[in-house]
Amino acid sequence: MNEFFDLDATDLLLLDLLQNDAAQSNQALAARVHVSPPTCLRRVKRLHAAGLIERQVALLQPERVAALVGHGLQAIVEITLERQGVELLDAFEARAVQDAAVQQCWRVSPGPDFVLVTHTRDMPAYLALAQRLFTSDANVRNVRAFFSTRRAKFDPRVPLA
Known part of the structure; x- marks a missing residue:
């Protein structure tokens, strides 16, 4: 990860919401963090590219x-x-x-x-x-x-x- 990578409150909220439910749609996620769907998608892709999101999995009961x-x-x-x-x-x-x-x-x-x-x-x-x-x-x-x-x-x- 780039040492100059900054996380703002929206990034932290996105990470928290994705930890709870990574299957929610981009539109639902964008609404929950109060940004447009394209902005939300761009931020999530950036978090993946930075290595902050390792992978997305299904947790079985x-x-x-x-x-x-x-x-x-x-x-x-x-x-x-x-x-x-x-x-x-x-x-x-x-x-x-x-x-x-x-x-x-x-x-x-x-x-x-x-x-x-x-x-x-x-x-x-x-x-x-x-x-x-x-x-x-x-x-x-x-x-x-x-x-x-x-x-x-x-x-x-x-x-x-």
């Missing part, structure tokens, strides 16, 4: 999806590496983010080196993930998994106060 395809197995996994050289941290991170079962990958400190949020079909699929990412990597010293029993809150919004 887990309970309704589970009724159709099953719950699967969600886990929060702490990973501690034996050696934490930058190249070793980068190598593990690269492998983790490439695996489709890894929904989120966080490099953290202090404590473990990584926290992963994973979603697999069932326990055998989780064990296969563990083999791919943890067991086969000689630099992985410790793995601690916590299996989700209920999601109380999930909100991907970035506060823009």
